[in-house]
Amino acid sequence: MNRTIKKVAVLGSGVMGSRIACHFANIGVQVLLLDIAPKELLPDEEKKGLQLDAPAVKNRLVNAALQAAIASNPSPLYRKADASRIKTGNFDDNLKDIAGCDWTIEVVVERLDIKKSLFERVEQFRKPGTLITSNTSGIPIHLMTEGRSADFKKHFCGTHFFNPPRYLKLLEIIPTPDTDTGIVDFLLHYGDLYLGKTTVLAKDTPAFIANRVGVFAIMDVLRIMQELGLTVEEVDKLTGPVIGHAKSATFRTSDIVGLDTLMNVANGLAQGLPNDEAKDVFQLPEFLKKMGENKWLGDKTGQGFYKKVKGEGGKSEIQALDLNTLEYQPGTKVKFATLELTKTMDALAPRFAVLVSGKDKAGEFYRKSFGSLFAYVSNRIPEITDALYKIDDALRAGFGWEMGPFETWDALGVQKGIELMQAEGKQPAAWVTEMLAAGHTTFYKVNAAGSKEYYDAETKSYQPIRGVENFIILDNLRTTGKVLWKNAGASIIDLGDGILNVEFHSKMNSLGQDVIQGLLKGVDMAEAGYRGLVVGNDAPQFSAGANLGLVYMQALEQEFDELNMMIAQFQNAMMRMRYSSIPVVGAPHGLALGGGCELNLHCDRVVAAAETYMGLVEFGVGLIPAGGGTKEMTLRTAAKYEEGEPEFNLLRNTYMTISTAKVSTSTAEAFDLGFMRRGDEIVVNSNRVIAAAKAAALDLADAGYTQPTQKTNIKVHGKGALAMFKTGVYAMQQGNYISTHDQLIADKLAYVMCGGDLSSPTEVSEQYLLDLEREAFLSLCGERKTLERIQSILTTGKPLRN
Incomplete structure (x- = not known):
């Protein structure tokens, strides 16, 4: 049967339940989030004269859990407004409402008796043929369906999301012997396409796949470190990015997740795997048992393998636990x-x-x-x-x-x-x-x-x-001779069907001369014999922006002619992409900052992973966007003037986006900030982005793509708007909200966006605005405080407010 998911019920509003509900809301699904009704009144509720049957009381737990999730950081929602898709209720009054849901997901406490009792109630109201799954991380799936109907068993299986569900891509699908194979196939496909997950079919064995192997790896590290006499900090150095693991490595990750979680899974595996050849590895070492007794469970209790303390002068410092003495020691360089x-x-x-x-x-x-x-x-x-x-x-x-x-x-x-x-x-x-x-x-x-x-x-x-x-994996194409051209910073790969791809492989995919050369070469090759061009890569980040180190060196040496030429080349490359005779599609994911954002602003269409963090961040290093970013955002704002909203309001909103270096916390928010436009696409599964971008390029080509012409009718407001911005910025500086240097940068930005100090509103060309932004960028490169800001980012990674 053709199955669609329009409404989902999530039973249990704890940390996992509320965040699973939020992720379904992210993708446009209506959600019914339910939990138990309280058994006792709070003092405040008694003062108000409320009774236990009052809706505000009965839904207190679920509403509080949802609000805590919405307020959490990082947010489980693409946009705060997406929470409007979630309706809350309680098991007493609203369990009957699951009759209108296409999928019911149980996420209550990890006790088999409680789950089985809830499923007995669920079966009274669930519509036959609808999906019913459990998010358990450890209880055998087949035990939950004892006593349930044949239809319930046929449509039931485990769907193990990892926390946080928006950000961690794994979704394990665990069927029982009674689960219909069509249901398994549907969940594998739905999780991949709509929820953006890597869906993995797992057997109903203890801890399934990821936790079985992942927790083994952690516990084995604990064994080996004791054997070799290594410290907590040494192990985290050895088990972090150098081997492709998270920066938080082993022990910092354990602190973040909670040592109680690690110990619970390890204990469950130690008891549930009598025939495992490595079952002894899951036995908790003495230091971990002691930490559990002391409630040193990580961030949730304020200390675990690490503890933050106040050092000399009140400055915070991180201390690491000595596993031999169970005393915290000052951090050391490993x-x-x-x-x-x-x-x-x-x-x-x-x-x-x-x-x-x-x-x-x-x-x-x-x-x-x-x-x-x-x-x-x-x-x-x-x-x-x-x-x-x-x-x-x-x-x-x-x-x-x-x-x-x-x-x-x-x-x-x-x-x-x-x-x-x-x-x-x-x-x-x-x-x-x-x-x-x-x-x-x-x-x-x-x-x-x-x-x-x-x-x-x-x-x-x-x-x-x-x-x-349905994925296009560039590494695979690279091994089969599909690379048509390459330099140190970029490659051009044939995606097939007449579409080329320009891929970056510089550090953090920064946009230096090699990458610019690759972009220009890609456009030339596509125009010469192909149908379109995609700009995308499989790296962890799309691009962290322009090569700031090169800008810094040239500015420090006062090589302003070379710097001017470099910026002009970047601008020209963006305009070459924008006004080529073939469609160019951007395929960003992860970070798309500064020049990485500007590149996408100049594409005919953007097909972005849902987790794309896009922004013009140059203000943070004492500069303004000068790769066409200021021009393009001004152009886009001017295009909205005919829609009726006051023009100064629209211009001010764009100005604030750039001057506060706003970065979208999701691709959905990138639309709100103006970095994405109507016609651009969001792809929830980042593995599908390049394939979707290729399809978009083909669509544009099939529709009869026509080479556009540069705009010469961009409305700018001149002195009128410039005075408004300068007055506001001056007031901010006088109130000590911003520094004098911030004021200088803000005034430069305003000057460009207003088209200079023109006496009246005027229509100008794109090249006119490009020249203004380049001039402003160069002048700021001559400022000592800008150089100090760039140096701070390059050496410490932290912005300097001077």
Whole structure:
């Protein structure tokens, strides 16, 4: 049957329930959020004369939970207004309303008896044929359906979201033997396409896939660190970005998530896995038991593996726990010779060989931890999943690993991984040995068509990875000869069907000369024999902006002619993209700041991942946008003047967006800020962005794309608006809300957006505004305080307010 999800019921409004509700609201679904009704009145409610049956009382818990979620940071909502799609209620009065819902998700406390009791009530009201799922993270799924009807069982399975559901991409789908296969397929597809998730089919085994392997990895690190005598800070240095894990690494992450959560999962696995060859790893070490007794559970209790204290002069400092004495010690700088060898290695995969060959404790740590991890995951097939790629997917999406265990093993070499585990007295599962004996030397390979395949232990052959048919993965195309041109900062890749892609690969994808050359080359090549151009990449961030270090050096040396030329080249590249004879589509995700934002402002269409943080942030370093950003935002504002809203109001709103360096907290908010326009698209699953951008480029080409012409009729207001802005900025400075240098930058921005000090409203060209913004940018580069601000960002990463 064709199934659509228009309304979802979420039963349980705790941290997970309220945030799952928010994410469904993000994608436009109506949500019914329910929880228990309180059994006692609060003193304030008694003073007001309320009774337990008053709606305000009965919905107190659910309303408080939802408001706490809305107020939390980072926000679970794309826009605060999306909360209007969520209707609250309680189990006593509103459980009957699930009859109008297409999907009911249970997210109550982790107790089987409570869940089963709730499902018994749910079955009284649920409409047959609708979905019913549980978000449990540990209770066996099949036990929950005991006593339920055949229709309930057919439409029931586990849907394990990871917290926070908006940001963590993993959604594990866990069917029971009674779950209809069509329901499983629907949930896998819906989670991917609509919720933006990496959906992973898991077996109904303890902790499913991600927590089973992820918690093993954490607990094994605790074992190895004790064996080697490593400190908390040393382990976090070894298990962070250097191996493609989060900056918070092992112990800082544990503090953020809560040590109680880690201990609960570990205890559950220790008890529920009597036949696991590594079951002893899940036993809590003594220091962790003691921390639990002391309620040192991390951020939620104010201390865990780390604690923030007031140092000399009242300055805050972070102390780390000494696991031998259980006393906190001042932070220390951690350094390993092995890590120093990887500092110049931008790509992750080649680092692993260097790390495991280290002669110090770091090298020993990596040999032990990788060997142990590889042995463990090889033995989990087919126990927790039949396909090895699902383990990699789960760890990347649920724990934020850049590469999963089998991908890491491939990077080191399968035989090398076996040697590491054998050195620790471990052996791989038999299927790995059989794979190598048959001449298959990798877990993954890319076929001639550019699709990634995995080694399937059951068929003893390589099989296509299910669910990625609609993705375009640039790394795969790169290995099959689709790179048509390349320099140090950019590549041009053939996406097929007459569409090219310009990809950046500079540090943080900053826009330097190489990238500009790549953009211009991409437009030239597309115009010469292709139908369109996409600008996108698979890196963690789209682009952090222009090469600020180069700007700083040239300004410091007072090389203003070179700086002027560099800015003009950037402007010309943006205009070349905007006014080419082929459609250009931007495909941003993650950070799209400064020049990265300006690039997208000049595309014919933008197809952005829902988690795109876009903004013109130059003001924060004492500059104004000069890659066409100020011009384009002024142009877009002028285009709205005919819509009836007072023109000065529209101009002021745009001015405030730029002068406060606003960055959208979602792509939906980027529309509100004017960075995205009608016709631009949001793609919830970032893995689908480049494919969707290619489709958009083809749509534009098929519609008969016509080369546009530069605007010469942009209305600017001259002295009238300029006086308004200057008066407001002066008042801000006099009130000590901004510094004198802030005032200077704000006045420069106003001058550009008003078209200079023209005596009356006038229509000007794009080039006129480009010249003004470039002139303002250059003059600010000559200011000492601007250079101090740039230096602060480059050296500390923190903005300076001088």
